[in-house]
Amino acid sequence: MNPEVSQESIDRVVETIERMGFKAHLSRGQFRTVIGAVGEEGSLDQNHLASLDGVEKVVPIMKPYKLASRDFHEEDSVIEVGGGSVPKVKIGGEFATCIAGPCAVENEEMLNKIARLVRAGGATILRGGAFKPRTSPYSFQGHGEQALKWMRACGDELGMPICTEVMDTRQVELIERYTDSFQIGARNMQNFDLLREVGKTRKPVVLKRGLAATVKDWLLSAEYVLSQGNRGVILCERGIKTFEDSIRYSLDVTSIPVARQLSHLPIIIDPSHAAGKRDFVPAIAAAGMAAGAHGAIIEVHYCPSEAQCDGPQALLPEVFTELMGQLRQIATIFNKHFTKSAAPVGA
Ligand code: PEP
Ligand code: MN
Numbered sequence: 410m411n412p413e414v415s416q417e418s419i420d421r422v423v424e425t426i427e428r429m430g431f432k433a434h435l436s437r438g439q440f441r442t443v444i445g446a447v448g449e450e451g452s453l454d455q456n457h458l459a460s461l462d463g464v465e466k467v468v469p470i471m472k473p474y475k476l477a478s479r480d481f482h483e484e485d486s487v488i489e490v491g492g493g494s495v496p497k498v499k500i501g502g503e504f505a506t507c508i509a510g511p512c513a514v515e516n517e518e519m520l521n522k523i524a525r526l527v528r529a530g531g532a533t534i535l536r537g538g539a540f541k542p543r544t545s546p547y548s549f550q551g552h553g554e555q556a557l558k559w560m561r562a563c564g565d566e567l568g569m570p571i572c573t574e575v576m577d578t579r580q581v582e583l584i585e586r587y588t589d590s591f592q593i594g595a596r597n598m599q600n601f602d603l604l605r606e607v608g609k610t611r612k613p614v615v616l617k618r619g620l621a622a623t624v625k626d627w628l629l630s631a632e633y634v635l636s637q638g639n640r641g642v643i644l645c646e647r648g649i650k651t652f653e654d655s656i657r658y659s660l661d662v663t664s665i666p667v668a669r670q671l672s673h674l675p676i677i678i679d680p681s682h683a684a685g686k687r688d689f690v691p692a693i694a695a696a697g698m699a700a701g702a703h704g705a706i707i708e709v710h711y712c713p714s715e716a717q718c719d720g721p722q723a724l725l726p727e728v729f730t731e732l733m734g735q736l737r738q739i740a741t742i743f744n745k746h747f748t749k750s751a752a753p754v755g756a
Contacts, residue, residue: 418463474628476635482673491570496751501675505745508706510536512719514556526726531733535569549717557587568753608637644676648683657685665700681708698739
C-alpha cells in the first residue's frame with residue numbers, strides 16, 4: 410500500500426481479497442503496510458486489486474512460501490513469548506534469547522533446581538519435555554500433564570516463560586493451557602496437521618528443522634503455521650543427517666544466513682541435539698551465534714549421568730553459564746543483545 414494509506418483503503422483491499430476467496434494477512438512495517446493475499450494459485454484478479462484506492466503495486470511472491478518470506482515482511486520479525494502470568498521475552502531482530510533446561514522433566518525437584526541454575530546463568534525461557542519423542546518405545550516417554558503442571562508453576566515462580574514439545578494434534582489443547590510456547594520436534598517438522606493445529610493457537614512455535622529437510626521444506630512448514638494466522642514462528646536449526654558419524658547430527662550453520670536472507674523469522678540454534686556430546690556444545694553454539702542466530706536452546710543438567718534422556722549432551726550448569734558469557738560477547742559483535750530475566754509477575 411502507499412505509505413500514507415488510510416485505514417479505510419486498507420479495509421477495502423482486505424474485503425476485496427476475501428471476496429475473491431483468499432485470506433488477507435496484514436504486515437505493518439516501519440514504512441508501509443503490506444497485505445498478503447494467500448490462497449490457491451491462479452484465481453486472483455490482480456488488475457482489479459491494483460486499481461483500488463491506496464494500492465501502490467501488486468506483486469506476485471514467486472517463492473512457494475509467502476508469509477514466511479522477506480518479500481511479505483521486509484524487516485526481521487520480533488516475537489514475544491510469555492505475557493500473562495510471566496513477563497514477555499522478545500526474540501528476533503536485535504533481541505537474542507536463550508532457552509535452557511533439561512531435555513525431559515523428570516520430577517518436580519530436578520526441574521526447579523535446573524530452572525534456577527539456568528536462570529542464574531542467563532537463560533530467559535525454560536525448556537523441558539513433558540511428552541518425549543523417543544526412538545525406542547521402551548525409553549522414558551515423559552510425565553505428560555503432571556510435567557506440564559510442574560513447568561507452569563516453576564515458570565511462574567521464576568518469571569520465565571516455558572517451552573515444551575507437542576507431538577500430536579490431540580495434545581495441542583492440553584499443552585496450550587499450560588505453556589507459553591510450543592516446540593515442534595525435528596521428527597514432526599512435516600506433520601502438517603500438527604503444524605496447522607498449532608497455527609490456530611496464538612502461542613509462539615519453536616520449529617525445529619527436520620533431520621533431512623532442506624531450508625525450503627523448513628520454511629514451507631513455517632508457512633503452514635503462519636497460514637493459520639499464528640505469527641509467532643521461531644526457526645530452530647538442530648543439525649541434519651549427513652554421512653559424518655562422529656557426532657549425532659551435523660549442525661548446518663549455513664542454513665542460518667540462508668534462512669535469514671529468505672525469511673524475516675527469527676532463528677535459533679540447538680547445539681545440544683546436533684552435538685550429542687557435551688564437549689562439542691559450546692563450539693557449535695558459538696558458531697551458530699556468529700552465523701547470525703538469534704539465540705540458542707540448550708540442554709542443561711546438574712547430574713547428567715542420572716538424566717533419563719539425553720544425558721551425554723547436557724551441559725553442567727557452570728559450563729552453561731560460561732558459554733552464555735561467550736554468546737553474549739558474540740551477540741554484541743553482531744548488534745544483538747541477550748534479553749535479561751525480568752522479575753516474576755507480581756513480585
Ligand atoms: C528435544 O528438544 O528434546 C528434542 C527431542 O529435539 P529434536 O526434535 O530436535 O530431536
Ligand atoms: Mn533432548
